[in-house]
Amino acid sequence: MTGEAPPRLIWDWTVRLFHWLIVLIIPLMWWTAEEGHMDWHRRLGMTMFALILFRLIWGLIGTWTARFGPMIRRLGSLGDYIRDLRSGAHMPAFGHGPLGVLSVFALLLGISIQVSTGLFAVDVDGLESGPLAVLISFDLGRELAEIHELNFNILSGLILLHIAAILFYRFRLRDHLVKPMVTGKRAAVDFGSQELPENRMRLVTLLIAVILTAASVYAVLEAG
DSSP states (O other): OOOOOOEEEEEEEEHHHHHHHHHHHHHHHHHHHHHHHHHHHHHHHHHHHHHHHHHHHHHHHHHHGGGGGHHHHGGGGGGHHHHHHHOOOOOOSSSHHHHHHHHHHHHHHHHHHHHHHHOOBBBSSSSSOOOOTGGHHHHHHHHHHHHHHHHHHHHHHHHHHHHHHHHHHTSSSSOOOHHHHSSSEEOOGGTTOOOOOOOTTTHHHHHHHHHHHHHHHHHHHHHH
């Protein structure tokens, strides 16, 4: 009699750390802005800049489930996936399913816009500004500040939609999406023989991503 196969790793620790840091930082950024703690808001903003930049790089050179290429290819089955959901059929995905891919791309875009506009934003009296606001005119800085505020409302809506989808999967489809984002693993029975491909250059690619991210953050701080 053979034992049950051990859970399969689907999310590497960098993806999981990125996810939960974003979960922590976004409400903190909202709170610091609302309470006028702009020094902390800028620090958190630069942290978010580093995180989103790292994730974009990791989406190109990271582990298989973190890469954008496989995610984009998975969108080709979006129509079939939605039809299966409507019929009550659901097969857990090894990584993000097609709807999950759309959610990831929408959230990454929303966060990227939020961070990039914040770098250049200027408040109405010019007393508070992003680190790169000195590189543009006051009027353009104000326009970007307005986009920054508007985009946060859009981003908040995307986050609420994301949470609603997680709850739908959990209670309607009996698919627990949160636990794997904590442990990185899911039951092997969900995926047959599929496994996360081994990346022998993982340490090198991680080092490249960290160096590129650190260099970009340093360049922004120096430019400001």
